[in-house]
Amino acid sequence: xxxxxxxxxxxxxxxxxxxxxxxxxxxxxxxxxxxxxxxxxxxxxxxxxxxxxxxxxxxxxxxxxxxxxxxxxxxxxxxxxxxxxxxxxxxxxxxxxxxxxxxxxxxxxxxxxxxxxxxxxxxxxxxxxxxxxxxxxxxxxxxxxxxxxxxxxxxxxxxxxxxxxxxxxxxxxxxxxxxxxxxxxxxxxxxxxxxxxxxxxxxxxxxxxxxxxxxxxxxxxxxxxxxxxxxxxxxxxxxxxxxxxxxxxxxxxxxxxxxxxxxxxxxxxxxxxxxxxxxxxxxxxxxxxxxxxxxxxxxxxxxxxxxxxxxxxxxxxxx
Amino acid sequence: xxxxxxxxxxxxxxxxxxxxxxxxxxxxxxxxxxxxxxxxxxxxxxxxxxxxxxxxxxxxxxxxxxxxxxxxxxxxxxxxxxxxxxxxxxxxxxxxxxxxxxxxxxxxxxxxxxxxxxxxxxxxxxxxxxxxxxxxxxxxxxxxxxxxxxxxxxxxxxxxxxxxxxxxxxxxxxxxxxxxxxxxxxxxxxxxxxxxxxxxxxxxxxxxxxxxxxxxxxxxxxxxxxxxxxxxxxxxxxxxxxxxxxxxxxxxxxxx
Numbered sequence: 001x002x003x004x005x006x007x008x009x010x011x012x013x014x015x016x017x018x019x020x021x022x023x024x025x026x027x028x029x030x031x032x033x034x035x036x037x038x039x040x041x042x043x044x045x046x047x048x049x050x051x052x053x054x055x056x057x058x059x060x061x062x063x064x065x066x067x068x069x070x071x072x073x074x075x076x077x078x079x080x081x082x083x084x085x086x087x088x089x090x091x092x093x094x095x096x097x098x099x100x101x102x103x104x105x106x107x108x109x110x111x112x113x114x115x116x117x118x119x120x121x122x123x124x125x126x127x128x129x130x131x132x133x134x135x136x137x138x139x140x141x142x143x144x145x146x147x148x149x150x151x152x153x154x155x156x157x158x159x160x161x162x163x164x165x166x167x168x169x170x171x172x173x174x175x176x177x178x179x180x181x182x183x184x185x186x187x188x189x190x191x192x193x194x195x196x197x198x199x200x201x202x203x204x205x206x207x208x209x210x211x212x213x214x215x216x217x218x219x220x221x222x223x224x225x226x227x228x229x230x231x232x233x234x235x236x237x238x239x240x241x242x243x244x245x246x247x248x249x250x251x252x253x254x255x256x257x258x259x260x261x262x263x264x265x266x267x268x269x270x271x272x273x274x275x276x277x278x279x280x281x282x283x284x285x286x287x288x289x290x291x292x293x294x295x296x297x298x299x300x301x302x303x304x305x306x307x308x309x310x311x312x313x314x315x316x317x318x319x
Numbered sequence: 320x321x322x323x324x325x326x327x328x329x330x331x332x333x334x335x336x337x338x339x340x341x342x343x344x345x346x347x348x349x350x351x352x353x354x355x356x357x358x359x360x361x362x363x364x365x366x367x368x369x370x371x372x373x374x375x376x377x378x379x380x381x382x383x384x385x386x387x388x389x390x391x392x393x394x395x396x397x398x399x400x401x402x403x404x405x406x407x408x409x410x411x412x413x414x415x416x417x418x419x420x421x422x423x424x425x426x427x428x429x430x431x432x433x434x435x436x437x438x439x440x441x442x443x444x445x446x447x448x449x450x451x452x453x454x455x456x457x458x459x460x461x462x463x464x465x466x467x468x469x470x471x472x473x474x475x476x477x478x479x480x481x482x483x484x485x486x487x488x489x490x491x492x493x494x495x496x497x498x499x500x501x502x503x504x505x506x507x508x509x510x511x512x513x514x515x516x517x518x519x520x521x522x523x524x525x526x527x528x529x530x531x532x533x534x535x536x537x538x539x540x541x542x543x544x545x546x547x548x549x550x551x552x553x554x555x556x557x558x559x560x561x562x563x564x565x566x567x568x569x570x571x572x573x574x575x
Contacts, residue, residue: 010478069446094459094476101443104411105450110537111411114440127546129334136542180455180485187479236496249459249475257574267440278572280565291554296568300557308562316566316575
């Protein structure tokens, strides 16, 4: 087995999601390589050795710093064809999903997605149909492509970690690969405690009814010593800042306690918070999908319950 | 100009996997994948009052005609359904090959997708289709504008927003935040019955049956099992005492 892991970087740091996948690959076999493409990536390459990469392929090119998928398909296709990797692994992200699917089409290779685990004999584990069933999936040929659900693996340094060999890659890009261009990027500034590091998160969705009702979430979060999160629906509606957005295109979090207020539990949100230790949901709709993955589901009105809950938590914690 | 929208007919409700074939049971009622309604809406918005054509394309069972008719009732001009027993069970590689063949016949300036399929949770097909057609692709579009042979997309990522420009022809996957899909009007529903509707086989679109369905797929479902349990999950109805019950639960879990 020879495995290539697609590494992502942002703001001068390798991303935890792709490092988690690299660490997983290192537990399955020794022949693990990683690939990094962008501007200033060479200095990030040695770090990947700690997570188990024996070789890091580097394409140092400022024009690849913007996160467009198609030039990266060219890079990975060349590495697979030249080096004969039989397995290529990705941690899910907006960018990685598009790279993985583009590569699948380029190489006519099987891609299994939304995996939460992979065994050493190449059986992928995929929760399906709102996680009501766990499906074992496989590949019929090589290379095998796998896209893992965000947060499936912790980014822990590998026991066999060390200094990786660093090899430069050069690629002739396909004509269509670089025609989409990023013309500007807006980073969102965060305010308040970071939701990624919080032990407790209180998140609000459309069920709060109005933007001013986010004070319910804020006061409960304060009483519990936690941070406030939001669904994409309320962020897009302008009720709460993007920096608090949890889900597929927001942050992926796994706090000790996640309290969901007026959140239906759409898949877009779920993928961002389902690995929380304990999930408590309050929603007036008894059929809301969130109840299917909550440890305690409360069918009721957030406006009635949350103020009382905040008071009781304050009393209990002696505030 | 011509805008093609790829749509999927998905089972209504929760869906189930057939233990025999290990495929999604598609025998029951189905509906237009609601994420694809955003793509149809965006095509209609871009078309506006112009003489552009919006063609909706689907690969699926004969019943998928219902979802295409819904898109026609919303305002699309024409529908193409590729329906062939030999295509059943196609995975990403096989599906993208058949769709690319179908789309090649249309030579659309813009090809739109919704952000995911609500049944299989797939959110990658556009990138595979774009690769086969050798066209630029942009996903997670929260805003889309066309401007004289090119497009401009504002897309949401994990870190904020990127603005991306690409020349046409191109492939775009829109997010469900991009618009609020319209409901078909009664007039639209009546009018849909008269709109052009083609049903094609794999042979009609020039797709190779050996590269479709089970023989053309490079992935397989090996077994179905139970998901990891969340343990002693509880659900209660608020009868005025829910706040206390939550506090007791949190105390029991040593979270407060």
